[in-house]
Amino acid sequence: MKIKMILPGLLTSIGIAVISQLLAQRVPALGAATIAILLGILLGNTLLRQPQLAKGTKFAESKLLEYSVMLLGATMTVQTIGQIGVWGVGFILIQMTVTIVGAMWIGQRLGFSQSMRLLMAGGNAVCGSSAIASIAPVIEADEDDKGTVITLVNLMGTVLMLTLPWLGMSLFGSQTILKGALIGGTLQSVGQVVAAASMVNQATVQFATIFKIMRIMMLVVVVLIFGRLHQRTLENELAEDAVVSGNGSGHWLPWYVAGFLILCALNSIFNLPVIIGATAHTISSWFEIIALAAIGLRLNLVNFLKAGKRLALYGLGVGTLQIVTALILINLLLK
Template sequence: MIQTMQRNLSGLIASLVIAVISQVVAIFIPTLGAATIAILIGIVLGNTILKQPGLAYGTKFAESKLLEYSVMLLGATMTFQTIGKIGGGGIVLILCQMTITIVGALWLGKKLGFGESKRLLMAGGNAVCGSSAIASIAPVIEADEDDKGMIITLVNLMGTVLMLTLPWLGMGLFGGNSILKGALIGGTLQSVGQVVAAASMVNQATVQYATIFKIMRIMMLVVVVLIFGRLHQRHLATEVAQDAQISGNGSGRWLPWYVAGFLILCVINSLVNLPPIVGTVAHVISSWFEIIALAAIGLRLNLAGFLKAGKKLVLYGLGVGTLQVVSVLILIVLLLNR
């Protein structure tokens, strides 16, 4: 019994230690962010000195359960009233941007020969909120764990590249207009951490607007999960040979418990004036859970397999990232730059 507990805990402890190290390193490299640092350290250690089967159970728990709790707790950090702060043009911009990203990611993924699972995870991860969106979508579409790990890694790496370049692009194109710079950063970058880090390179006003645009995307998470669940069901319905398997595997589950929890907390926070400490604590715990989970994903990622598909994955990431940047710039000019 003790040996079993030690085996199960070892992977979780390893993920936690990497998360702590990542938080410390992020103090000295704030532009990179603890989340990206965690997954990079995890990849390096998981494919070298921590490449032991005994860690698998604990890292799987951290990857799945902690990321689920992280998604749920995000609901306590936002309200529906926040949408009004970016105005009608901002709302239309986000809805158009998300639609273009999803359609473009699905189309490009199909052209590159990726399966449905990778395409949906890539579309959702880039359109909504990176790792959290991928974690929410994965069980609904019955995504393979390897696919989930690869896409989370790709989305985080490409997000890091955009995080370091968008602030300079925004300052060059929009000068002192914080709303437009906030729309560029908050409407494009994948994770909340990347949005805050990128906007912080500009000024505090840009941080505020970028965060609002980003929150609007996060609030669409439930809608995206429901739509992707329906798409997956239609995809399965066309595979007649698998009908017998489909009927017994619970694939009809559209809304995971943690997505429902996210929505419930968001509604409560919108209707009830909760103490600020509630949102602060939820944000801190959610961030820690996400970083620990990303460390676990790095530890579990098969680097050889990732590199084997590297050229196509990099092309996929660059294609979707370019589409996002170009489309948001066009939308900013059409809807906000007046």
């Protein structure tokens, strides 16, 4: 009975994901992930508003993103960090720190809740939708907040994906590693990083991917820190041991983040066969695109547009901060 209730919404999300993949072959600059969420928003607010889709889209949004995060662990190793050197690691750590602090501060100034600010900070600093999916249960984020931030982060990423390659080529010329640092250290999702770097050349794709992987490998640290921040907020606001212990015991480290860490460690120690990493990457990408389609289907466009001006300012502020910080750090650390 439960499967029957889930199936309509899940199949609808899969259908949109397939269409998005096909459209992405014709419009590679956008990418399947961005097309999926935009198509989901369009259809979810017009033709596909049936209540019977809700359980399936809810399942796709939550569970498939969790599996997507876990499988990412099999695609990377700790040794990858060595390829960008000490200064490259320093660049990523400072860039992420400034992004998180800046996103929290800008969001507070604009009047967004702590939950929205943490999701925005993590999504932009680490790896977009996957980071938001990992952070949301740890901070007990509202589903509407989660969907809104994922949509905003993906829209921001699309704009940056189309502009950063040209900015990098105009500023850094033939310095491939610097162009890779700008793209891989700034863009939100892996797909956006690869698409943007592909507009430059294959060497830029390799360096941009390494910088991006370094950010992804910090996912567990960010989740743990944000979980602690949320726990402290509960302690300060509620001062009730039962509430605090209830939160901490259930969501300190989500199973899929632990799975991410375990797979990454196994791949680092045993150097898993290439086919395993490639398969994990493919499945993870599909799960993410299906989940993004579901998020689009579930997003109430009217509510999203009501906060349009503040959200636009938030996205513009964080995006500008990321680019300016990246350019300063590249000139200071990597040139």
